[in-house]
Amino acid sequence: MTTSLTSRFPTPAPGELVAQLVPPPRFQQARLDNYIPDPDYPSQEAAKQSLQQFASRLTAQPSSSRGGLLSMFGRKKGPAAAHGLYLDGGFGVGKTHLLTALFHIAPGRPLYGTFVEYTNLIGVLGFTRAVEEFSTASVLCIDEFELDDVGDTLLMTRMIRELSDRGVPVVATSNTLPDALGEGRFAAQDFLREIQAMADRFDVLRIDGLDYREKDRIDDPPQLADDQVRSGARGDRVSLDDFEPLAEHLREVHPSRYGAMIDGIERCHIVGMEQVSEHNRGLRLVVLIDRLYDREVPVALSGVRVPELFTEDLLNSGYRKKYLRCLSRLGALQADGARALV
Template identity: 60%
Template sequence: MTEALCDRRPEPTLERLLADLVPPPRFSRARLENYVPDPAFPSQEEAKQLVSEFAAQLGRPTGGFLAKLRRRPRTARGIYLDGGFGVGKTHLLTSLFHAVPGKRVYGTFVEYTDLVGALGFQRAVELLGESVLVCIDEFELDDPGDTLLMTRLIRELSDRGVAVVATSNTLPDALGEGRFAAQDFLREIQAMAERFQVLRIDGEDYRRRDGVAEIRSLAEPTVREHAEEQTGSTLDDFDELLSHLTTVHPSRYGALIDGVASAHVTGLHGLTHHHDALRFVVLVDRLYDREVPALISSGPGAGIVEDLFAPELLRSGYRKKYYRALSRLASLAHDGSGLLTGGSADPAGERSA
């Protein structure tokens, strides 16, 4: 019988949480050398040069006897890569991770908040404070508690001399805009923003340039038959999956799909509420990170999925997350369709975001 994600209740250990602080499989091959800037958008070349120079600076020896005598470390500066989805921000972030020697960690925003919850704030600062570099992907502040937590974490790491580099779809002084009363936390947000050199990266979604623009829905019998025939596949009803996601912390969605070779979902339909939509976005991100093809059915026949996120969601403060999820799910569904024709899932390629 084919397994369902709904049957899984991951409880990752602290050791697992720490071991996961590395770039996911999709970005394991990302390097500065294979990031190819689009000449139509000069900011991409500028970002590549900035990250290259930053990597060289972090890799330069700064030790010595006198340096060890300093009582207080210098406050470290960081980089904040802002831009739309699909322009290569995550590729650049993981390239930096691979280019810098010494201890460094990499994780998404929710992975860091979960780590702080597991360790306690001070222990997390001490542990992460041993790093040369902390990489934070998908920096999005969705509630006041996370705002206070992450801004304080960045300040304390920076004061210890740890370089922090983050990617986001939102400029630092606009974090939380349209989602909660960001003005109440403006001082905290601005204090964090002062630690970064902010660079806006413009460009088009590379997945659209590759011809992957629409989410393909397959006939439901086709999805079910493929799931039953394949080793390592999972099969879930969409509504049951959404319900199950409410019982699993988003930071554990990576563990939820451990060992999954292909994910199959039937009954996909439009989403109208943020709480369901945002959890599904995180699941799509983790499937994309781990290069897990998706075979999707939204009805009895094949077609194109439209209006997955309601118009009011796409006009909200979370709109950039939703558009990124649409792009990534289209890519995963494209890979899933390729499995039916004997093709293989297309890995990250030269530029991933």
């Protein structure tokens, strides 16, 4: 029987959230060996080599270096501050592939999550307990790093500094250089010292290139009618929702739980997609599409065309890169959904 996402209110326990700090299904097989750099963009090969060298240093590092060394006075000496990597580039150039490839070859206990998953977990565990939990990691991988508000800025910059001071390197991906985080969304200049202190913990790898998803996309996916989307929604693992109730439901579920909300869904059907003109609604939709994309869930849509989903005001705002990434990913998922029904 078809299910509805609006009927799902997941409440994972803190332990479950920590256990879920692993790469999503789409990237379970991502390795450096199967990352194929575009020869037209040498920065891709350079980034691949840098990740390999970084992983080699992690493997060669003695385990004792993270726990502290005995000094000549018999006291424990803390590890040197760790220096991480920051993968900067446009969407679709393989940053997440490289990040998850690092996770798979890192020694010890690597952790992987999106920015929103980490911030939520800190909220659930409390800052001190979260830092203690993360400090046992061999490397902390943060995908889709972005600072959308002042609170997140202070939280994440402090966490990165504390983990770095404990010898835990952080590797992050983003569409924005670390010293430009927050631009266009809040008064970043008021927090420049905090942002710069965080940026100093990274070596930046710029990755250029084209969106690889464009290669496999249907140029103009069939525009499905409402009845096609509804009639195609058959099966226990298929969801069917009208867009407006779904958009309202996303207000009631914390974005960090969107992944749990769609667990077990193999195809998502949404009827009556409407253009989005308000940031809060738009950003919640961005997170939902990210989680659907992570889990390789095709999406069958009716209503507004994907390129027209967000208004020009949203696309020209400080969140522009997030919205463009969402359109890229949703276009790929829509193509998969259209193939399933047409």
